Amino acid sequence: MNERGNGPASLNSDSVEPEEVPEPNSPYYPGFGVNAGAVEELHGLYAANPASVDAGWRAHFESENSLLLRSFNSPPAPLSAPSPAPHSAPPPAEPSASPIFHPPAPPIFHPPAPPISVAEPSPPLQGSSARRDLPDAPAPPDPFAALQQADRYARVLRLIHFYRARGHRIADSDPLGGRSSYFPELDPAHYGLGDDDMGAHFITGDLPGGSIQTLGEILSRLRATYCGKIGAEYTHVQDPGRKAWLQDVMEKTQNKAQLGNQERRLIFEQLVGADLFETFVHTKFVGQKRFSLEGADTAIPMLQAAIELAPRLGINEIVLGMSHRGRLNVLANVLGKAYQAIFGEFQDNPLVISPFGSGDVKYHKGYSTDRFVESGERVHLTLTSNPSHLEAVNPVVVGRARAKQIRAGDTEGETILPILLHGDAAFAGQGIVAETLNLSQLPGYSTGGTLHIIINNQIGFTTTPAEARSTLYCSDVAKMIQIPIFHVNGDAPEAAVHCIKLAMEYRKRFQDDVVVDLVCYRRHGHNEGDEPAFTQPRLYSKIRSRRLLRELYAEHLIREGVLSTEQVTEIEDTRKTALNEAYDSIQSRPPGPDEPYEPNGPWTGFSRVRPNEDVNTAISVERLSQIAEGLGSLPEYFHLHPKLKALVYRRGRTIEDHAPIDWAMAEALAFGSLLLEGTAVRLSGQDCSRGTFSHRHAVFVDQESGEEYAPLDHLSDAQAHFEVLDSLLSEAAVLGFEYGYSLADPGTLTLWEAQFGDFVNGAQVIIDQFITSAHVKWGRMSGLVMLLPHGYEGQGPEHSSARVERFLQTCAEDCMQVVNCTTAAQYFHVLRRQMRRKYRAPMVIFTPKSLLRAPMATSRVEDLSESSFQTVIDDPLTSADPGRVERVLLSFGKVFYDLLAERELLKGDASERIALVRVEELYPWPEARLREIFSAYSNAQRVFWVQEEPRNMGAWTFVRDRLSDLVAENIRLEYAGREASASTATGSMRVHRSEQAMLVADAFEDLE
């Protein structure tokens, strides 16, 4: 992990005082406090006539220890002596390691300038002004003049600081000219400095260009660096090392791109490609939505620059995520998706059927490809499929990148780079942005930094920035993680490419996210059919008068002698020809699906087609013992909490003693068995290492040292990695992250646990838009497991229901597995089944609360070593003589135990006339197994579905039709459960109990 400034950051944390605290006006200040002024006055008298002050003061002023003398007579220190300072940044790479920028090493933290001697000539100085004296320094010995001069120096140092902190406020970063050109703290007059002072010399602190420069020189560097086409926000970064590095690089280069002619030509070609693609599609596919990139064309050279630079920074793969804006352009011009394939989608040819299901609109689809950069090195690019829900893809991309990194053995995020493109309104508005940023530095979730590019077209659909946010910039939320933000003029492609280089270099050095805010405009409406002037007439009259960027840049390059007019025409013609040829070719030969769906890479050999046969998930008693022993072993030195000693001891002996296996133990045995078989396990969720219900204890904490120890990660030298992470307090981003992780690593059992199942609805977008539908929309598999505590125990409306009904409602096309286990062994087997099959589909497991420790839900060693997961558990009591059964009570989850308890109260042989059948997996619907069971209970006259949830919730509406199809025609299918309700559960324990008793009574009505 990086070391970082630890202080809490606020959104306005850059509104700080200057770093160089101005010297106090009076040299007496440190010693005399509020009396400094009086002492100063006395000294004035003394200076004019020593006899005019009393002997004590005279002695003091003459004394070597006098503050005044000390201040003025101390040997002058070199003004700009750089001292490698203590800073909390991680050790930066050697300067030579930077392929782009070559600032002096190491990053420098400049201490405040030492006291200035005006009595002595300045020592020799470095830099252009090195040999300058301070001609403006008044001749000694007039101390007042010296003080005035010190004050002027301090003012200039403040001015320098404020250019660093606020220069972006007047930077020319908006191509529509919307940014102000005046900001008070950037006006020399604000510091009492006027035109007359421009030629005067001042100390500059750590500003490059020499320790002493004229005010004109100082301002010129500051304005070039901070107020050009790039507005840099970085002084909110509290880590001095990071800040100093950036400052140094930017001020030395004056934040100007140093691009060769070849690179500039390439930028031009990319701009031509970006623009002509849009205009071509516009004319050929009239009226079709494409969410044009026009106005933000520079995004293409920016992405190209990132790819080009990647191998030089050790990056061989980039995982991209973006929304609608310009996506087709990125697919064509960055990922190299064939024009034919894209045009084919515009034609929506009925012959082109999605190979995996319903498919998706063209501007949501993912793509992957290999790109070869100039040097011949390969970069793998993956654009993650995403839904319309803006920014929802962010955590998915980051989780996916993390999994790829771990698979590649890259724990520092050096080889795989996530890039996220955002919209300005969405970045400011969607909470998942902040949640994802918040993940970026957390152990287990960090990727070594994401590069964020905001396509800031200064509008969101029809909404203006003034309506869309309370912040100054659309990027302000990113300040909370103290990362640099570059606002760059979208019509300045070279500056934008420079920002990308700077951002990539910064990420490489500090493993942080970086934001590049591409300030641009949207040439058309939200989509091409929209009329933007309905709502933004003035803005759009301005935009319509804007010339194309490619034309402006062509003129610039012609002026600079980089390209001739003929070359410009040739570049444009070549691109037009390619577009026309692609279009013509698909008229005669329609393209097939652009991405034939064959699982590849880590997915090779996996299938989305559910196998019919069961998989053996039992493991030997010896293996179970080995795992249990591991669970019961802690290092000798480990100081375990006394209350946990019995638990650890018990776990260690469970198998040997043939003790009952509870929920947590079954889970640990399942995890342990997978780990020993080489399958990694990653479990993430709020407080999940201990477990919300204090049952899991997957990690122990040494009571003296605080060291953490996870026994499951120490079972054997040959095992796979076990990772359990207490996550950020988010549902959407964390579930999104784990889903992304599961996309890239089918070989790791990836689980997300909700604190209580009801919180899962905070992540609904991830469930609906990705987990349940990604396969049929985009052909993407996932084996993600969601553990959702569920069950009616009188804890009120918010801690009872994980909304079983919502999952069931989306079930079709084998999109997922919906499970509720009633025994520990069933949980053990279903977890193992998830990984031991070559089939991958997401699984939701409704996990218990009260059953976690309930003896009746425990299992025996044989249940783990001999059996396997049963989708339906028939009643062991009645199945021996099914013909006697008159009533079948079907249930899903813990209510089974209530029914069991009630049945035990029945007198005589009545209990043998009631079968309690547990449906343990509702989806895929276990039709064959249920049919088998019903046919055995052929004498039953009544079949009940019993549930704890209200009638409009739970599984009732899902099972009703399905069960009706299964039971004989003369049999009534009945419901026993709570009445329909708007809220999931009552807040009263008393009411809960009576409802629970009532629903059980309903199931047993008319029985004695």
Ligand SMILES: Cc1ncc(C[n+]2csc(CCOP(=O)(O)OP(=O)(O)O)c2C)c(N)n1
């Ligand atoms: C979560 C969500 N809410 C609303 C929408 C509808 N919508 C689509 S684009 C858009 C405006 C987005 O503005 P911005 O983020 O600035 O991107 P731009 O279209 O300007 O590139 C809206 C509101 C959506 N797609 N997703």
Ligand SMILES: [Mg+2]
């Ligand atoms: Mg926008």
